[in-house]
Amino acid sequence: MRHKVLILGSLGEFTELVQMAGKKGYETVVCDGYPDGPARKYADRSYVIPVTEIDRIAVLCREEQVDGIITSFSDLLLECMVKIADKAGLPCYLKPEQLPWYRDKSACRLLLEKLGLPSPGYKKISVDFLREKTETELAATVGELTYPLICKPLDKYGSRGIFIIHNPKEIRQKALQTAEYTSCEEILIEEYNDGYEFNMMTWVTGQKVQVISIADREKTEMEEGMLPLSTRNVYPSCLLPQVEEEALGILQEYIRHTGQKDGALSMQFFWKPGKGIQVCEIAGRFFGYEHELTEIVYGFSIEELLLNWLYEKEKILQMFQTHDIHKPLRQGAVIYFQGRNLEIADQSAARELAKREGVIKDWIFYQDGEHVVEYGPNPYLALYYTARNSRKELDALTESFYREMSIRDPQGREIVYQNKIPEYRSAQESESKD
Structure with a gap:
């Protein structure tokens, strides 16, 4: 019987995934809310349904009789895939009850804190509290944190709604700006780490974290007071010897408590000489517009890995047996x-x-x-x-x-x-x- 896979995402970063699935002989169904998504033209069938319409896409999965669903490259797509798979009875490496540890920044921080793993100091503050309290009261609420701070939504990605707070007088203004980007009742205020930043992509197999890559995530402050923006990611990191062992240990400890046994696992973290690592975020997917570098640098295909997890799991071990992050091409x-x-x-x-x-x-x-x-x-x-x-x-x-x-x-x-x-x-x- 021919496999049929639903690929959640039609933008350019999904084109190679759709093409590879087709070359492997799988029937492909593409679905998201972008009618002009370039990956659509390579699919056998495509549907324009916003990915947040979980029930509707779950029904589509049953009607199309797909036997697999896959996505990556954004937290929202990950969340929707997990929920759709659960409703449609499809295999997925995470369950809905595990999502908060990968999707909710405050749940991630609470777990890191519980495990004694390093992360910036933070406070969750309700939007109503921001509107009601004076500047003095707000400053006292985050009094034990060290400036500069940043305020960020609990439910967004891609640096959306993140602002730098340089002093107590800026808390209300910047935090209310962040509140405009979220549907949550709370926002996160945390210490801003200006150390070196890294992107780490791994794969969990048999509850063991396998490192795919660690990259230097370079950022530039474009204008004074503006949150630095991502400008270059370099593979492999030139600071790999300084960060690899500690970073791997953090992720291994993290999944021991979340219960993740398989699938994509990524981490953004900071490191300073003499101060070690601080975790920024942990996600259950790969980095969009960046995963291509693993193939360019190592010959390691993320698309092949995702498809192998669905239909040829025995090949995953082979992929990692020949992969060495210390020996880039x-x-x-x-x-x-x-x-x-x-x-x-x-x-x-x-x-x-x-x-x-x-x-x-x-x-x-x-x-x-x-x-x-x-x-x-x-x-x-x-x-x-x-x-x-x-x-x-x-x-x-x-x-x-x-x-x-x-x-x-x-x-x-x-x-x-x-x-x-x-x-x-x-x-x-x-x-x-x-």
Whole structure:
């Protein structure tokens, strides 16, 4: 009998997953709320249903007689997949009762705190409390936390609704801004860690965490007081020896208590010389617009892993037996460009960069004449997957991109924010001396 899989997601990052499923001989059904999703044209059947319509998609699964459902790349998609699978009686590596530990930032923090695992200090504050209390009372509520702080929604992802609080006078204003981004009755205020940041992707098999990759997650403060935005993720991390063992131990302890036995597991964390790791977030999915780097750098396909979990589990062990994060085939990075909310007029420089040696794939998200939309379906202005033989060569290529990238509006104003590469040498040297 031919397998039929429902793939929850039709945007560009799902194109390869749909294509690979088809090449493996599986019948593919694609579903989400984006009618123009590019992955649709590669599917056998597709439906335009918002992913949050759980019951409706569960009925679709039964009507289409699918025997598997898979997604990744966002917390919302993960949550919906888990709930749909439960209602439709399909296999899934998480159950609805486990979701809070992967989806609710406060539940994650409470568990980390209970386990004695390192994370920034935090407070949950109700939106009503924010509106009712004075600045002095609000300051006293977070009095034991160390500034700067950040306020964030409990139910969003992709840096949505996150603001930096520099002093007590800013708490009310910034926190109420965050409240506009959430449907929850509470928000999270936590200490802001300005250390080096990392993205770690792993897979759980037989309750054992298998590391796929650890990357440097570089961010740039685009404007003074603005939350730094993601600008480059580099594989493998140049600080891998400093963070790998501790990070792996944290995830192993975490799933021992959540009960996750299989499936995707990712973590964003901070590290400072002499201070160790602090966990930012733990998720039950892979990172969107970044998972491609595991194949570019290691030859390790995330799409193949996801499909193997559904239908050929015996191949997963083989994949990890030949995978070594310390032996990359080359160095790789995804470079992100973000910008101001202006109208796109001239992208010629961005298109020219796509022709550069070392560019594996480019993604220019807007058409000329479109207006940049914050938190719309396009996550960036453009991104470039790049690869070179050494980190030094990769950094040189990146620097040239940062100098030459430009997108202009009709008045000739620059839309693109200026990216920067952080300094790593001091961190590497200080640890080697220790």
